[in-house]
Each structure stands twice: as C-alpha cells, then as structure tokens.
Amino acid sequence: MNALYQMWAIARVEYRMQWRQRGMIVIALAMLLIMVTTIVLMASEFNTDREFRDKFATASTDAITSLTFILAVTSVCVLLPFVLVNLIPRDRQIGVIEILHSTPMSSTTYLTGKLIAGWVTALSGLVPGAIVMAVLWYIIIAPFNILSYLEIWLVGALPLMVINVGLVIVLAFRMPDSRMAVAVAVGVIVLPWFIIGFDPRNDWLDIFNSFRPGVFFHYTDVSAIDDEIGALSPTITILSGLAQLALAWLGAVAWLRWRNGY
Numbered sequence: 001m002n003a004l005y006q007m008w009a010i011a012r013v014e015y016r017m018q019w020r021q022r023g024m025i026v027i028a029l030a031m032l033l034i035m036v037t038t039i040v041l042m043a044s045e046f047n048t049d050r051e052f053r054d055k056f057a058t059a060s061t062d063a064i065t066s067l068t069f070i071l072a073v074t075s076v077c078v079l080l081p082f083v084l085v086n087l088i089p090r091d092r093q094i095g096v097i098e099i100l101h102s103t104p105m106s107s108t109t110y111l112t113g114k115l116i117a118g119w120v121t122a123l124s125g126l127v128p129g130a131i132v133m134a135v136l137w138y139i140i141i142a143p144f145n146i147l148s149y150l151e152i153w154l155v156g157a158l159p160l161m162v163i164n165v166g167l168v169i170v171l172a173f174r175m176p177d178s179r180m181a182v183a184v185a186v187g188v189i190v191l192p193w194f195i196i197g198f199d200p201r202n203d204w205l206d207i208f209n210s211f212r213p214g215v216f217f218h219y220t221d222v223s224a225i226d227d228e229i230g231a232l233s234p235t236i237t238i239l240s241g242l243a244q245l246a247l248a249w250l251g252a253v254a255w256l257r258w259r260n261g262y
Contacts, residue, residue, distance in 0.1 A: 003109045010113025011120060014087060018121045023083035031075055031129040038067065039136045046141070060142035061149070068133055069152045069219040075126060076161035077211050078189060081168040084118045085185040086178040088169065093177045107256035111173065111249065118165045126157065156219045156234070160212055163241035164189065170248040174255070206232045207240035214238075 018024050088111075091097055100110060130153055138144065172184040189210045196205050206213055214237030232240075 003106065006105050006109045007113040007116060010110065011117040014114065014117030015121050015124070018084070018117070019124075024121060024125050027075060027079050027083060028125045028128060031071060031126075032132055034071060035068075035129055035133045036136065039133075039140055043140045060137075061144040064133070064137050064141075064144050065148055065152050066220045068130070068149070069156055069216075071129075072126065072153065072157040073160060073211065073216055076122065076157055077164050080122045080125065080161065081164050081189050082182060082185050084121060084165055085168040085172050086181040087114045087118055088173045089175040089178055089181040092175075108253050111170070111252055111256070114173075115166055115169055115249070118169045119162060122161050122165050123158075126153075126161070152219050156215055159238045159241070160215060163212070163238070163245055164210055166245045167241075167248055170245065170252050173252050207237065207244070212237050212241060 091100075134146070134149055168181075168185045168188050171188060172181040175181040175184060192209050193211070196209050214232035215234045218234045
C-alpha cells in the first residue's frame with residue numbers, strides 16, 4: 001500500500017509540473033486549433049456545395065476516424081514522446097535523485113510512478129481534442145458512428161501512447177540531462193523511419209517502427225494498401241510494442257537495483 005501511495009504521489013507531482021510548462025499546453029492547443037480549423041473549412045465548403053455535403057455525409061464515420069487518427073498518431077508517436085522524455089533526466093539534473101537516495105522508496109516505485117505520470121499527462125492532453133472534435137463534427141458536419149470513433153482512441157491511439165511514451169521515458173532514465181534524453185527520443189522515434197521506412201514491410205522490422213504501421217494503416221483510409229503491400233495486424237503490432245516496453249522496464253529496474261541507486 002505504501003508503494004502505491006508513493007507511485008500516486010510521484011505521478012501527481014509530475015503531472016502538475018508538466019502542465020506548468022509550455023510543451024504540453026502548446027501541443028494540446030495546437031491539436032484543438034487544427035481540429036477546429038479543419039471542421040470550419042469543411043463546413044464552409046459544404047455551404048457552397050450541397051451535393052458534395054450529401055455524398056460526404058454517407059462516409060462521415062470513415063472520414064472522422066481517418067482524420068482524427070492521423071492527428072492522434074502525430075501527437076502520440078512524434079510530439080508527446082519528445083515533451084515527456086525528460087521526466088527522469090530532469091530529476092537527475094536538478095538533484096532530486098540525490099534526495100531520493102535518502103528515502104526508502106524503491107527504484108521500481110520511482111520508475112513506475114514516472115511512467116504513470118507520463119501516461120496520465122499525455123492522456124489528459126489528448127482527451128479535450130477528442131471530445132471537441134467529436135462534438136463539432138457531429139453538430140456541424142454530419143452524424144457518425146460513435147463506437148467506431150471510440151475504437152480509434154481506445155484500441156488505436158491509447159496503446160500507441162502507452163508504448164511510445166513509455167519507451168522513451170524508460171530508455172532515457174540513465175541520461176544525465178534533458179539534452180541527452182532528447183537524443184534518446186530521436187533514436188527511438190525518428191531514426192527507425194530512416195532505417196526501416198514508413199511503409200509497412202509485413203515482417204518483424206515493422207514492430208520497431210515508432211509509427212506502428214500495423215495500427216496506423218488499419219485505422220486510416222489508406223488501409224486498403226494492406227492487401228497490396230501487407231502490414232502486420234493491429235493486435236500483433238500492439239502486443240509486440242507492449243512486450244518491448246515491458247522488457248525495457250525490467251531492464252531499467254534490474255540495472256537500478258544492481259547499482260543500488262534510488
């Protein structure tokens with residue numbers, strides 16, 4: 001029970017600290033602005049072309065799921081990892097780690113608390129945009145299948161956020177400062193695009209692609225290329241990503257215990 005309380009305390013403090021900085025605020029506001037602007041522009045086009053609006057209404061669900069998922073993936077796979085990668089290196093840089101040495105808090109508790117903080121912070125940055133997009137689209141553009149919309153967030157974007165944000169936090173835990181932590185994020189998020197490529201390969205290399213093509217191409221309107229090129233299934237993609245995160249976390253905890261750190 002004490003460990004759970006410590007994890008909650010770490011997550012709560014870190015959550016507040018992240019929202020006091022500009023990074024999360026800029027991402028959340030930018031996401032809202034892009035969504036609102038897109039809907040306003042589409043509504044303007046519909047007002048001048050009623051026939052196009054009637055045709056579009058029949059494909060409303062596919063349109064909102066594809067558009068929203070592309071924006072969500074951009075946030076969880078590119079932007080949020082770079083904002084949240086320095087959760088632990090910042091503590092080391094400002095001397096918090098030395099304070100933790102004098103407490104009975106275990107390394108497992110500290111690392112897990114930081115992970116929870118990263119996930120909760122990222123989630124809180126995505127939820128407002130998801131709600132605003134759904135409400136405005138339903139009212140201004142056309143009704144859509146709400147269950148399909150929830151699916152892209154709960155089954156698509158949420159697992160990707162857990163995997164990518166979790167990986168950069170865990171893999172950057174040994175970095176001495178924020179600059180080195182960003183270098184780790186570049187290696188985890190950006191470098192695979194140049195080595196593996198963005199298009200699905202339908203082999204084991206796809207599981208190391210930070211854009212998770214098995215999920216991305218499944219929930220966007222370009223998913224038709226699955227039959228032509230081939231992509232891993234969303235289930236395999238997500239499970240393999242969670243396995244990577246679990247191995248990274250176990251490795252980090254083992255190293256911290258071996259070094260008798262915090």
